[in-house]
Amino acid sequence: MVKALSVKDLTITCGVARPLLDRVGFDLAPGERVGLVGASGCGKSLTAGALCGLLRPPLRVSGGSVRLDGREVLDLSAASWRRVRGERIFQIFQSPGTALTPGRRIRTQLTETARLAGVEAKATVAAALDAVALERRVAEFFPYQLSGGMKQRVLIAMALILRPRILIADEPTTGLDVLTEREVLAALNTMADETGAAVLFISHDLRAVQEVAGRVLVMEHGRLVENASVSNLSLSPARAARQLAEAAHALQGAC
Numbered sequence: 565m566v567k568a569l570s571v572k573d574l575t576i577t578c579g580v581a582r583p584l585l586d587r588v589g590f591d592l593a594p595g596e597r598v599g600l601v602g603a604s605g606c607g608k609s610l611t612a613g614a615l616c617g618l619l620r621p622p623l624r625v626s627g628g629s630v631r632l633d634g635r636e637v638l639d640l641s642a643a644s645w646r647r648v649r650g651e652r653i654f655q656i657f658q659s660p661g662t663a664l665t666p667g668r669r670i671r672t673q674l675t676e677t678a679r680l681a682g683v684e685a686k687a688t689v690a691a692a693l694d695a696v697a698l699e700r701r702v703a704e705f706f707p708y709q710l711s712g713g714m715k716q717r718v719l720i721a722m723a724l725i726l727r728p729r730i731l732i733a734d735e736p737t738t739g740l741d742v743l744t745e746r747e748v749l750a751a752l753n754t755m756a757d758e759t760g761a762a763v764l765f766i767s768h769d770l771r772a773v774q775e776v777a778g779r780v781l782v783m784e785h786g787r788l789v790e791n792a793s794v795s796n797l798s799l800s801p802a803r804a805a806r807q808l809a810e811a812a813h814a815l816q817g818a819c
């Protein structure tokens with residue numbers, strides 16, 4: 565079966581220093597939900613940036629391959645990337661505000677998304693808001709009138725409308741309170757259930773990852789050091805994987 569995403573030996577450099585990302589490789593099957601975890605600075609966001617064609621100089625992909633549905637994307641032009649982003653691969657960031665246009669109502673932005681997807685706007689926008697548990701009146705709001713968690717759910721609603729093959733969620737719940745985090749994760753799971761999108765969920769928090777993904781990739785110093793089910797991390801030969809499992813376990817015990 566063709567993988568939704570296939571990453572091989574992905575290497576990112578910045579000048580002549582040692583690679584920031586060193587021969588990273590993993591696959592996502594269609595509809596699969598996988599976590600990407602690791603300590604701050606290990607290379608999670610760089611990976612996400614490369615997968616979405618968003619790296620800018622001096623950062624450079626100096627080797628490897630990224631295939632979406634079997635098609636190489638690392639050599640795409642900027643114009644082709646703009647088509648691929650949204651249609652095939654959609655990214656949600658930690659700061660959702662930057663992805664929404666400040667001076668435009670949510671309804672306008674979701675309607676535009678529906679047009680891009682070539683679907684009827686009114687019913688689709690209403691259904692997407694319902695699916696992410698946002699009241700329909702939120703459509704009349706401007707982004708500044710929304711909380712961080714509501715903005716994240718608007719972005720997830722956009723993904724629902726666009727139905728990408730792959731959703732990359734880069735720390736989407738960092739900085740949110742526990743209840744809001746739950747709502748965002750539930751919206752993410754609903755989106756993946758309804759669209760069949762594969763999800764790469766990036767976080768330093770294994771507890772949040774567990775709500776979405778069964779399998780996790782663990783990074784350390786720009787390298788992938790583990791690829792295992794969440795339940796097996798505590799037995800991993802990789803110290804970084806065991807430490808993450810222990811930290812999650814300790815936090816759970818403290819609650």
Ligand SMILES: Nc1ncnc2c1ncn2[C@@H]1O[C@H](COP(=O)(O)OP(=O)(O)OP(=O)(O)O)[C@@H](O)[C@H]1O
Nearest residue numbers: 578584602603604605606607608609610611623768
């Ligand atoms: N634009 C850049 N130029 C140079 N180095 C960069 C750039 N962006 C990131 N880096 C370096 O690449 C490494 C990986 O950064 P990255 O942002 O991917 O970490 P991360 O795992 O996402 O961390 P966090 O969890 O804190 O977001 C770090 O050493 C960082 O300093």
